[in-house]
Amino acid sequence: MKLSIRVPVLISLLVTVLPIPAGAVSSNLVISQIYIGTGDGDSKPRNQYLELFNRGTLTVNLQGYTLQYAQEGMNTWQTFPLSGSISPGQYYLIRANGTFGTANLPQPDLTISLTFPLTIGKFALVNDTAALDTSCSTDPKVVDLVGYGPTSCNETRALTPPTELQLLAHLRKGGGCTDSDSNFADFSAVTPLPRNSMSARNPCGGTAGTKTFSIQDGGGTSFQSTGAGSTLSLGYARIQADSGSLVPSGIAIYGLRQGGTLVSETGVPASRLMTTGLTYVEINGPANTGFAVANPNNEDVTIDYVVTDSNNVQSFITGSITIAANSQLARFLTESPYLIRALSGTMTFTASAPIAVTALRGFTNERGEFLVSTLPVLDPSIPASVLPTYLPHFAVSGGWRTDLVLVNTTDVTETGTVAFFDQSGNSITVPVGTVTVNSIDYILPPKRTQRYFMPNVGATVQTGSVRVSPTTGDRTPVALGIFSFTAGGVRVSEAAVSGLRGTQLRTYIQNSGVVGSIGSIQSGVAIANADVTTANVSLEAFRLDGTSTGLTSSLSIPVGGKVAKFANELFTSLPSSFQGIMRVTASSAVSVIGLRGRTNERFDFLITTVPPIEEITQGSSAEVVFPHFVDSGGYTTQFILLNSVTGQTSSGTVLFRTIGGQRLDLLVQ
DSSP, rough: OOOOOOOOOOOOOOOOOOOOOOOOOOOOOEEEEEEEEOOSSSSSEEEEEEEEEEOSSOOEEEOOEEEOOOOTTTTEEEEEEOSSEEEOOEEEEEEEEEEEEBBBBOSSSOOOOOOSSSOOOOEEEEESSSSSSSSSSSOOTTTEEEESSOSSSSSSSBBBOOOOOOOEEEEGGGTTOOOOSSSSEEEEEEEEEOOOTTTTTOOOEEEOOEEEEOTTTTTTEEEEEOOOSSEEEEEEEEEEEEETOOOEEEEEEEEEEETEEEEEEEEEEOOEOOOEEEEEEEEEEEEEEEEEOOOOOSSSSEEEEEEEEEEEOOOOOEEEEOTTTTEEEEEESSSSSTOOOSSSEEEEEEEEEEOOOOOEEEETTTTSSEEEEOOEEEESSOOOOSSSSSEEEEBBBBBBEEEEEEEEEEEOOEEEEEEEOOOTBBBOOOETTTTEEEEEEEEEOOOHHHHHHOOOOOOSSSEEEEEEEEEETOOOEEEEEEEEEEETEEEEEEEEEEEEEEEEEEEEEEESSSTTTTTTTTEHHHHHHHSSSOOOEEEEEEEEEEEEEEEEEEEEOOTTTTTEHHHHHHHHOOSEEEEEEEEEEEEEEEEEEEEEEOTTTTTTTEEEEEEOOOSSSOOOSSEEEEEEEBBBBEEEEEEEEEEBBBTEEEEEEEEEEEEOOOOOOOBBB
C-alpha cells in the first residue's frame, strides 16, 4: 500500500493589485478557510467546504447573516442564511456539494447546495439577508470578502487556486485571527484542516500568555493549569532563556478526568527543535497513535513522512503535509490529514524547517476511558549505539502486562539477543506470547519494529530488567516498554518507557498524601546496571530551590541487576508533601526511568513515567518547546522545568500559544 500526497513548499500567488471594496471592512466575523477540492491522495477531503471564524471577544449571533456567492461577471448573488451563533475563537464549518476524496469532514454546522468552481470564485459574508446587487459590492453590510483566481472581487489581491495536483486549502493566518483586508496577505495555502464548532477554539484576544521562571543550580520549578473551564483549550508552549542564560529541560504531565475521576496521566518531555525524527506507531483496535507538531517559525513548514508497516516489509505509506507559520497541529494518525489504517511500525519524518514534535499513544479501555502514554521521538540522524541497551523495568502477572518493542532507527538490518534478568542479575524465564523463555534472538529489518507480548498469566507479579545485545558489529535497536495494569477485568493504567543511559542523572519527584489514599502521589525510579561491573549508585533528594534535603540513599546493583523503588522507600524521612529533584550518581553506566504512581477516586492505581534528564556541563540557550498542552474539558497540564547544567542558574519565560500561534492567557498555579 502506498499513499502519495504532493504538497509544494512554495505557492505562486497573483500579483495584480486591486482596490479594496469599501464594504469589505475588518470584522470580528471572517471567512477563515476555503477548500475547493483540488489535490490527489486518499486523505483528500470528501467535500468542498468553507469555514467561518469569530476573531473577536464577544459571541456573534448569526441570525440575519448570510453567506453569498456569485459567478464571475454576474450581478446575481446566491444567499445562504446562517443560523446559530459563534463564540470567540470558535469555528463554523459550511459543507458544499462538490465531492472528491474519501476523508469525511467533521459534522458540518451548515450544508449548502453549491459547487465551488475550481479556477475562479468569490464569497461575501454579509450582515443582511438581502442579496447583493452588484458584481463586487460596496455595501457596508459586507463584513468579509474572499476571492480566488482571476476575479476582480476580493480584498486587495485574490488567492491563487491550487492546481489539480496540489492538496491545499487557503487558511487565514493566526488560526483565523489575522485580518488586514488583504486576501493575499491574510491567507496561507496549506494542508486542508476542516474545523467545526466542536473543534478546539483559538482565542485571539490574549494579552499576556507568559510565565517567567528563575531556577537555581540543581533546582527546578513546577506549575499547573487550573483545568477550571468547560471548553477544551489546546496549544503549545515555547521555553525561552533570558539573554546570557541557559534554557532548562522540561516535562509536561497531562491529567484527564472523566466523570469526576482521574483516569490517566502521562509525562511528556519538552522537545528540542528538529528537522528529522522517527517514532513507533501502533493503530490496532483500542490502540491509536497521535502526532502533535508545533511550528514556531514565521513561515509555513512542509513535513514529508514515511510510515512503514512491520507486519509487511513491502507495505509503506508516504505523505506530505504543510503546517501554517506559528501554528500547531495535533491529530491521531487515523484522522485527517493522515488517515492511516491499522498497522504497527514506524513513522519517519523530515521537515523543511525545525519543528517540535510529541508522539502519544492512546488506548481506550473496557470502560471507554482514554488512557494516554508517551512515545519517544528519536533522531535517526544520530548514529545508533553498538553497546547493549537496557529496559530497566518490566512487570508481568498479578495484573501486569509488558509489551517489549524493539525499534530499528537505521537503514540496515539489525540482529542480536534479548535477555531477561531478575533484580539480582540472574537469568530468568518469563512468558512471551504463548511460550516461556529466558532469551530471544531478533532479526530487525531497516526502520521496522519487533514486538514481544509478555502477558498477565498468573497471580504473582514477576519483575526484572531487559538487556538487548546486538550481534558484534551490528547497531543496537531502541528498546521501548509499554506496561499496563488490569484490575477487575479493566485496564486502568498504561505507560510507555525507554531507559536513559548515563552516570549522572536527575528526575522530578513528588510525594503527596498517604500511600493508597485518594489523590496520593508517589514518585519512583527504576535503575538497571548497564555495565559489566557492579554499579555503586548514590541518590540524593533536593528541593526545587536547589538546596539539599540532606536525605541520601546508596545502592549496590550487580551486573544485570536492577532496583525499582518509590522515593519514600529510598528516603524514609521524605516529607509527606514534597516536590523536588532526585539526583542519581553512579560509578558506572546505569539505565534509568522515572516513575509516578497515583491513586484515583476509584482507588485505581495509575502509573506513568517522568522522563529523567542527564546532567551536562555545557548547556544551550536555544529554545525548547512543549509541542502540546491541554487544559479544561477534564484536562490539566503540569509544567515542570529542571536545570540540567551543573553549576549554572537558568531564567527566562514560557510563552503559551494557541493552536494558531496567538497569545493564550493560560491560568497556572
